[in-house]
Amino acid sequence: MVKKTECLAMLLAGGQGSRLGILTKNIAKPAVPYGGKYRIIDFPLSNCINSGIETVGVLTQYQPLELNDYIGNGQPWDLDRSYGGVHILSPYQQIKGTEWYKGTANAIYQNINFIDRYNPEYVAVLSGDHIYKMDYNKMLQYHKEKDAACTIAMLEVPWEEASRFGLMFVNDDGSISEFEEKPKNPKSNKASMGVYIFTWSKLRQYLIDDEANPDSGNDFGHDVIPAMHEAGERMFAFRFDGYWKDVGTIDSLWEANLDLLNPKVDLDLSDDSWRIYSRNPIAPPHFVAKNAKVENSMVGEGCYIAGELDYSILFSNVTVEEGATVKYSIVMPGTTIKKGAVVEYAIVAENAVIEEDAHVGESPEKIDNLENWGVTVIGEKVTIGKGAAVKAKEMIDTDVKGVK
């Protein structure tokens, strides 16, 4: 007898994340490094396995090389299964022609055959670019209790930010009465987290109908969900009150990283019962040298620190030479920061070199008009020459010459 798949997850990981600029030049947003050793997609993947979802389709489209390589056979997440496990689903050629994934709903539509092979009762549709720890199984139980066609995870956001989200009006019994997509004057602060559970037989039909509708944008938030709502399907909101972050912009990526250093933030990565799995770097423990000063920071494996480190996150194999200072910054794997260099309020991507006495980033206190301040970004494999200065908010993806 074949094991029955009750709930299968479809992970939307095709997004470019264009607002992350040069950080997503060569990789999709879910593959962006986060938190000293992780990539964003580790969170939904780990949530799946921790929630008992053992069949996951990952929909990729934009720059899939790094992401495909990273996910591989799914072994780091225990998703290398002979039945189920992780599957990378890219757009493919068909008799009627080749189509890219036109929208989130179309991406699932094009993979109806994949889902049907497992014939699940329920399908979870997840976004590959959010950082949060969530038990999808609890949400599934809720979905079953309510006999819903669709359950949407909901988070109360601060009112001033509500206009950035898809909002919901929720009745006392948890059912959703109305939707509002990114309104100028929000009347609700209950935001959709982009985490859905559908009863597959229902969703399947709505996807087919949506595809047949030439006016549809083939998007979940814009088209499929409203269509289900109009048709009077049972739709419920599932309240989530933990840490959740959409790292859509440079500033929010920077903030979400530094959140890990804030003891008040409710995102514990050392929780044994809800491990976040990832492909681990193969490197020795990190070494702090004699005159190093390390405070309030997170440091990955294989780092060598001889300089000063404060309120920063170093990924694996980063070198901070003696006399160099790194503060309020995120430094991705393999980067070297040489003697006397200063890196502050910056994100430095992989394998970059900050030469001696170079200065990357600026403190907001030194800038008169805060509108001109922002996190500085140094791209992958970029060299910042000796003594060069890179200002606040700049994004550098070609080498910067040294100053004599």
Added chain:
Amino acid sequence: MAASNVLGIIYSNAYDSLLGELTSVRTMGSVPFAGRYRLIDFVLSSMVNSGIGKVGVSTKANYQSLMDHLGSGKPWDLSRKRDGITFLPPFSGEKYENRLNALEAMLPYISKSTNEYVLMADCNVVCNLDYTEIIDGHIKSGADITIAYKRGIAPKLSHVMSLEMTEDSRITSVKIGEAGDKACDYSLNIIVMSRVLLERLLRSAVVMGLKNFEFDIIAANVNALNIRGHKIDEYAKVIDSLQSYYDISMELLSGEYRELFNAENPVYTKVRDDMPAIYGICSKATNSLIADGCTIKGTVENSILFRGVYVAEGAVVRNAIVMQDSYISANAKVNCAILDKNVVIKPNKELSGAETYPIYIGKDITV
């Protein structure tokens, strides 16, 4: 040549008794070392990085932790359909008295393999070596047996072999047993020979009831066989006591860890999926190796912290080796000590050994 034609054999239990309590619950191979490794990781990674794809691990006793660590061999890429890693525990009732016994019990495994050569190694040698050089040298020199050696003061091991060689590295005599404090050429017990020769030597050892590998197989055959030495100049250190375990660990901090670890030849180990290490406000860490999953809020100096160690506010850890998941509570002080896994030091406790006599606190003990 690629070492794909070589069968690797590892003795995980050799010299267990030398480390006292550290090996009371584990094999030499599963002794934690350098912040996140077990000793077997070094020899196993060296083998894998040299292209060896088939490894037999001889175990005798206490090998639960070793099996847990190695699992299917996945982290070393040795979880394979063909070849890969094989555990070779004793048959029921039998116990290996020595190296020769262990090899004899392995005879069926050895005969069944098709590799042309065999490379044998112990776990108490900390190294990250390219074995292909030894194997190439073995083939080129036409030797029957090649023994890797190092020049220096021999480790204090009961069966250590000190070698005398001609100018072209042919071994002319082998002295067995402690060699005193004078520099000599001592064996690292990394030994290469053809599989056919090893089988032949073992079969005759069984027939003749021979007892000892070093005496009866190596020393006795110095004239009959062409046995050669291969000098190792790279980092390779032999652990022969709890004190030398401590010393070799501490020497890593004076820069030697850079000789042991390099990007070209990574040392593989079991993955634990810890978060990166976290430093709190006012934490002070200097001259230390610190693994992932550690939380440091106090002071750490000249120490090695394994994965998941917690150093609370005001705690001070100096000249210490602190193993996995141990907890140093607020304002506790630890100096010159080896804390095994899951040790808890209660608040305000002080614990101090000497550099020449570090204190050892056993697994799961609360002080």
